[in-house]
Amino acid sequence: MKAKVYVTLKSGILDPQGKAVQHSLETIGYNAAMDVRQGKLFEVTLADGLSLDEAKKQVTEMAEKLLANPVMENFTVEVE
Amino acid sequence: MKFGVIVFPGSNCDHDCYHIAKHVMGHDTSYVWHKDASDLSGYDCIIVPGGFSYGDYLRPGAIAKYSPITEEIKKYANGGGLVIGICNGFQILIEAGLLPGVLMRNRSLKFICQDVYLKMENTDTPFSSEYSAGQVVKVPIAHHDGNYFADDATLKDLEANNQVVFRYATVKGETSDEANPNGSVSNIAGICNKNRNVLGMMPHPERCAEKVLGNKDGLGIFRSIVKHLTQS
Amino acid sequence: MAEKIEITDEVIASHGLSKEEYENVLNILGRKPNMLELGIFSVMWSEHCSYKSSRAHLKGFPTEGPQVIQGPGENAGVVDIGDGLAVAFKMESHNHPSFIEPYQGAATGVGGIMRDVFTMGARPVANMNSLRLGNLDLPKHKYLLKGVVAGIAGYGNCMGVPTVGGEIYFDDCYNGNILVNAFTLGLVKSDKIFLGYASGIGNPVIYVGSKTGRDGIHGATMASEEFDEGSEEKRPTVQVGDPFTEKLLLEACLELMKTDYIVGIQDMGAAGLTSSSFEMASRAGTGIEMNLDNIPRREVGMTPYEIMLSESQERMLMVVRQGCEDKVKAIFDKWDLDCAVVGRVTDDGIMRLMEKGVAVAELPIEPLAEGAPVYHRPMERPAYLDEVNCLDISTLSLPDDMNAVLLDLLDSPNIGSRQWIYNQYDHMVRTDTVTLPGSDAAVIRIKGISKGIAMTVNCNSRYCYLDPYKGSQIAIAENARNLVCSGAKPLAVTDCLNFGNPEKPEIMWQFAEAVKGLSDACISFETPVVSGNVSLYNETKGEAIYPTPGVAMVGLIDDVERHCTQYFKSAGDQIVVLGKNLEDLGGSEYLKIEHGLVEGPPPALDLELEKAVQESCLEAIRAGIVKSAHDCAEGGLAVALAECCISGENMMGASIELDSSGIRRDALLFGESQSRIILTLEKEHIDKLEEIASEKGAPLEVIGEVGGEHLLIDDSISLDIKEIHSAWQSAIDQRIA
Numbered sequence A: 001m002k003a004k005v006y007v008t009l010k011s012g013i014l015d016p017q018g019k020a021v022q023h024s025l026e027t028i029g030y031n032a033a034m035d036v037r038q039g040k041l042f043e044v045t046l047a048d049g050l051s052l053d054e055a056k057k058q059v060t061e062m063a064e065k066l067l068a069n070p071v072m073e074n075f076t077v078e079v080e
Numbered sequence B: 001m002k003f004g005v006i007v008f009p010g011s012n013c014d015h016d017c018y019h020i021a022k023h024v025m026g027h028d029t030s031y032v033w034h035k036d037a038s039d040l041s042g043y044d045c046i047i048v049p050g051g052f053s054y055g056d057y058l059r060p061g062a063i064a065k066y067s068p069i070t071e072e073i074k075k076y077a078n079g080g081g082l083v084i085g086i087c088n089g090f091q092i093l094i095e096a097g098l099l100p101g102v103l104m105r106n107r108s109l110k111f112i113c114q115d116v117y118l119k120m121e122n123t124d125t126p127f128s129s130e131y132s133a134g135q136v137v138k139v140p141i142a143h144h145d146g147n148y149f150a151d152d153a154t155l156k157d158l159e160a161n162n163q164v165v166f167r168y169a170t171v172k173g174e175t176s177d178e179a180n181p182n183g184s185v186s187n188i189a190g191i192c193n194k195n196r197n198v199l200g201m202m203p204h205p206e207r208c209a210e211k212v213l214g215n216k217d218g219l220g221i222f223r224s225i226v227k228h229l230t231q232s
Numbered sequence C: 001m002a003e004k005i006e007i008t009d010e011v012i013a014s015h016g017l018s019k020e021e022y023e024n025v026l027n028i029l030g031r032k033p034n035m036l037e038l039g040i041f042s043v044m045w046s047e048h049c050s051y052k053s054s055r056a057h058l059k060g061f062p063t064e065g066p067q068v069i070q071g072p073g074e075n076a077g078v079v080d081i082g083d084g085l086a087v088a089f090k091m092e093s094h095n096h097p098s099f100i101e102p103y104q105g106a107a108t109g110v111g112g113i114m115r116d117v118f119t120m121g122a123r124p125v126a127n128m129n130s131l132r133l134g135n136l137d138l139p140k141h142k143y144l145l146k147g148v149v150a151g152i153a154g155y156g157n158c159m160g161v162p163t164v165g166g167e168i169y170f171d172d173c174y175n176g177n178i179l180v181n182a183f184t185l186g187l188v189k190s191d192k193i194f195l196g197y198a199s200g201i202g203n204p205v206i207y208v209g210s211k212t213g214r215d216g217i218h219g220a221t222m223a224s225e226e227f228d229e230g231s232e233e234k235r236p237t238v239q240v241g242d243p244f245t246e247k248l249l250l251e252a253c254l255e256l257m258k259t260d261y262i263v264g265i266q267d268m269g270a271a272g273l274t275s276s277s278f279e280m281a282s283r284a285g286t287g288i289e290m291n292l293d294n295i296p297r298r299e300v301g302m303t304p305y306e307i308m309l310s311e312s313q314e315r316m317l318m319v320v321r322q323g324c325e326d327k328v329k330a331i332f333d334k335w336d337l338d339c340a341v342v343g344r345v346t347d348d349g350i351m352r353l354m355e356k357g358v359a360v361a362e363l364p365i366e367p368l369a370e371g372a373p374v375y376h377r378p379m380e381r382p383a384y385l386d387e388v389n390c391l392d393i394s395t396l397s398l399p400d401d402m403n404a405v406l407l408d409l410l411d412s413p414n415i416g417s418r419q420w421i422y423n424q425y426d427h428m429v430r431t432d433t434v435t436l437p438g439s440d441a442a443v444i445r446i447k448g449i450s451k452g453i454a455m456t457v458n459c460n461s462r463y464c465y466l467d468p469y470k471g472s473q474i475a476i477a478e479n480a481r482n483l484v485c486s487g488a489k490p491l492a493v494t495d496c497l498n499f500g501n502p503e504k505p506e507i508m509w510q511f512a513e514a515v516k517g518l519s520d521a522c523i524s525f526e527t528p529v530v531s532g533n534v535s536l537y538n539e540t541k542g543e544a545i546y547p548t549p550g551v552a553m554v555g556l557i558d559d560v561e562r563h564c565t566q567y568f569k570s571a572g573d574q575i576v577v578l579g580k581n582l583e584d585l586g587g588s589e590y591l592k593i594e595h596g597l598v599e600g601p602p603p604a605l606d607l608e609l610e611k612a613v614q615e616s617c618l619e620a621i622r623a624g625i626v627k628s629a630h631d632c633a634e635g636g637l638a639v640a641l642a643e644c645c646i647s648g649e650n651m652m653g654a655s656i657e658l659d660s661s662g663i664r665r666d667a668l669l670f671g672e673s674q675s676r677i678i679l680t681l682e683k684e685h686i687d688k689l690e691e692i693a694s695e696k697g698a699p700l701e702v703i704g705e706v707g708g709e710h711l712l713i714d715d716s717i718s719l720d721i722k723e724i725h726s727a728w729q730s731a732i733d734q735r736i737a
Helices: A016-027 A052-067 B013-025 B070-076 B090-095 B152-160 B219-231 C009-014 C020-029 C035-044 C097-101 C101-118 C139-159 C230-232 C241-256 C272-284 C304-309 C325-334 C366-371 C384-387 C400-412 C461-466 C468-486 C505-525 C591-597 C607-622 C635-645 C667-671 C685-698 C721-727
Strands: A003-007 A042-045 A074-079 B002-005 B028-033 B045-048 B082-086 B102-104 B112-120 B136-143 B147-149 B164-169 B186-194 B198-201 C068-070 C077-084 C085-095 C123-133 C161-168 C179-189 C202-209 C262-267 C287-290 C315-320 C337-347 C350-355 C357-362 C434-435 C442-445 C452-458 C489-496 C529-535 C548-557 C575-577 C628-631 C654-658 C676-682 C700-706 C710-713 C715-722
Touching: A016 C241, A042 A052, A042 C241, A042 C325, A052 A074, B002 B013, B013 B045, B013 B219, B013 C009, B013 C721, B045 B070, B045 B090, B070 B082, B082 B219, B090 B102, B090 B198, B090 C489, B112 C020, B112 C287, B147 B186, B164 B198, B164 C529, B186 C461, C009 C035, C009 C548, C020 C357, C035 C272, C035 C304, C035 C357, C035 C366, C077 C489, C077 C529, C077 C654, C085 C101, C085 C452, C085 C489, C085 C548, C097 C101, C097 C179, C101 C123, C101 C139, C101 C241, C101 C262, C123 C139, C123 C241, C123 C442, C123 C452, C123 C548, C139 C161, C139 C179, C161 C442, C179 C452, C179 C548, C202 C241, C202 C325, C230 C468, C241 C262, C262 C272, C272 C287, C272 C304, C272 C315, C272 C337, C272 C350, C272 C366, C272 C700, C304 C357, C315 C325, C325 C337, C337 C591, C350 C366, C357 C366, C384 C461, C400 C591, C400 C635, C400 C667, C400 C685, C400 C715, C400 C721, C434 C452, C452 C468, C461 C548, C468 C489, C468 C505, C468 C548, C468 C607, C468 C628, C489 C505, C505 C529, C505 C548, C505 C607, C575 C607, C575 C635, C575 C685, C591 C667, C607 C676, C607 C685, C628 C635, C635 C667, C635 C676, C635 C710, C635 C721, C676 C685, C685 C700, C710 C721, C715 C721
Parallel strands: B002 B028, B002 B045, B045 B082, B082 B198, C085 C529, C123 C161, C287 C350, C489 C529, C654 C710
Antiparallel strands: A003 A042, A003 A074, B102 B147, B112 B136, B112 B164, B164 B186, B186 B198, C068 C077, C077 C085, C085 C179, C123 C179, C202 C315, C202 C337, C262 C315, C287 C337, C350 C357, C434 C442, C442 C452, C452 C548, C489 C548, C575 C676, C575 C700, C628 C676, C654 C700, C710 C715
């Protein structure tokens, strides 16, 4: 079973990288890129035998405790 | 003899490189602002300095690659002009395709600022002729992403063409893992292109080229450049 | 809309205003404030911005001297160094934000202090920091240390300003409240200094730098409250640093400062647009009309309340000459930075904030900025002082194995190598760093002239806990001693006073004593206080930190080629102690580590002896006879000698014979008597040193010779320097792995 955890900055938190990337996109001609926010994707391979619910619960805990910085970031979990 | 020091937004060793070329070596030197993308053929040597161009955001050098001046640097280098990229300058030259490979995050995942020892691997370049082959020199590094990597074919190519100019070594000249500060493949600290007119190096020779700083080991790089330009 | 919220007692309390302070608001306005106005009062009168508890005491600081160009009250202090040059410097705390989010908290602290310095027109050329963390055995503090160091590195390195020195201590008293104090020094032409004045009626007020977001709203109020269990929930106000933008802002501002367009300029630090605009107008005795619709914004739907209280980083407010607006804008365009005319200087002394043509706030500037409350809070000598100042050394057992004690001390994170930390800081960029981290003081050269600047930061808060007055005096004395060891003459001081809750009489007493101690010592060393910062409410669940008056001192070296470092240089050199060994064990690291005691009194300090020792050392260095000079501090003589052996590039041993003169062995080796400097020099120069020392009245003792691969002290210590090095080297590394 695999899980994906998407970690994104909370809305309103400044993203200096996203800002610089957006500006660069604009200078090379991509004027349609109005805003860029950078996040992280974690792919977690899980041990066999977990139920879907248990997997979701565990990965959510992983995200809360380690993968995301709750001070500044939100996350979503997908398990399949 | 005229040196040009490129200034990207976020370059921060530009003043240091200017100081070396202008005041220590005593040559005419100008800053070149990245937006002023005009022909560089009036310069005898272009220095792409260290720092954090565009904050190192995305990955070091990735955004500077699209800065207007980078096309001019490519034209200049491809026409045979001398280009030296130090630290972030090396990262930019790689991103711009003037040198092969990639510079990844240090294996410690931390920024490292300290003196390291370099072994001279190729002294037959315009940048290293003032050193003797195998000589060990002390030069500081200061980077977060200096872990040089290239695939096997590229490495083979680099070695076959003697493009590795410096390797990290112990004070005795052993290129061991213990002497490798950042995880670079084959302890590579600096490489040149096949034509020998473009050099990229992670260590900072401009930081150790004056007596008052207690170390002049880096001065040879600039002396080599001047010697080459004087002779050619 | 926040503005429509009714001002209830709860709203007033949640803004940190007392009933009396709110009464004062009503008196000043002659009416009820609206929500925006209340918010402005709240941040302007917060402890952080108004210094309401500390101001009465700070008046005692010596702030003047022939070298002082700008004393306290501006963005940074400025001191003359001759040759048409001056240095601007300041230290500031970012304690609470760093505890909540260590990377960003520390990073924005460094960003803020650099802005304070380049606002003055000075190019930042050196950073230092003073850190206090809790017990490194706690996972939380390993995490905090890694985050804080990475944050300082992330910001300073990107800016291209070398972090050349600092200090760090670990103690349980900081488990709930860490301290992150950042120092920046900048270089400026003495006739090109910029100040924060909103002068010239009709002149435009210009906003430059990053856009305003909802960052850190009420950060200044947060920094003035004690922590409680819920504090970690206050997280969304975290400000994110953008060092790249600040680098651009630095270059753009310095480029602009070469022109004559600027009338006044100020950093938007704590309380952002509010404090910068009020302070600038207040200094000039003017008013400002500001159009909030023109403020560059990062987010949609921001209210005037949010705009005025935002603590978004990397922003500046300036007043320029009328007619220069376009030329100013062109410079900021070059650097891809926002630049907007947001208001005009007026003559009515009123801050008038406009939104869509309507005044949303009208506040009289003078009463608000200068009329902030000043408290003479009650003080009482804390009862704990009698309990802890009771050391009876006759009850202490003498250790059998002094070698083991020395290795234990070198392995203490309070003494061991700081390399794990400073290797993460770029300490060489700008190619001015003459003495790298790891000696008593950092030294930078100034290109183009022969002078050098030395700087150091020091405070032993354990001494201050045991005796705030004496501990603070020692902080000044040790800073000066460190500078002198590098060959510099001390010039001036900046401080960062970190204390607990000033509403407690015991804390206020500590504060007052510390300020007195600093003042008296500064007068004695002729080092005026030119800038500084106060951080109060460093308490968690009622537990205050040790009083920690962090002090940074800056000194001048006339000929930088004659600077001095702490480590031994050549075999055969004679080792001398300038000063006197006393039987001082109170407050020592030895007492804490070997006996588990924090008891005083702290070491004695005789200011006259201290000055004699320092003057002798400086004169000897200037005479060119000194090969190395090292201050004797935590861990005493044995640790200082060990450091001399191992901190240089080439390690060297030493053979020492001490005149014990009846002092207990442990006190002689590890006691922390003040006013001692270890010098080395060639044998032929001993006479000259004796001559200098006797003229100044400083005692000295030749104690041994450099050489060999061991540190040998009488029959007490016999250790291979490699073993010494390995204990010292891993003190921090192994504890955070």
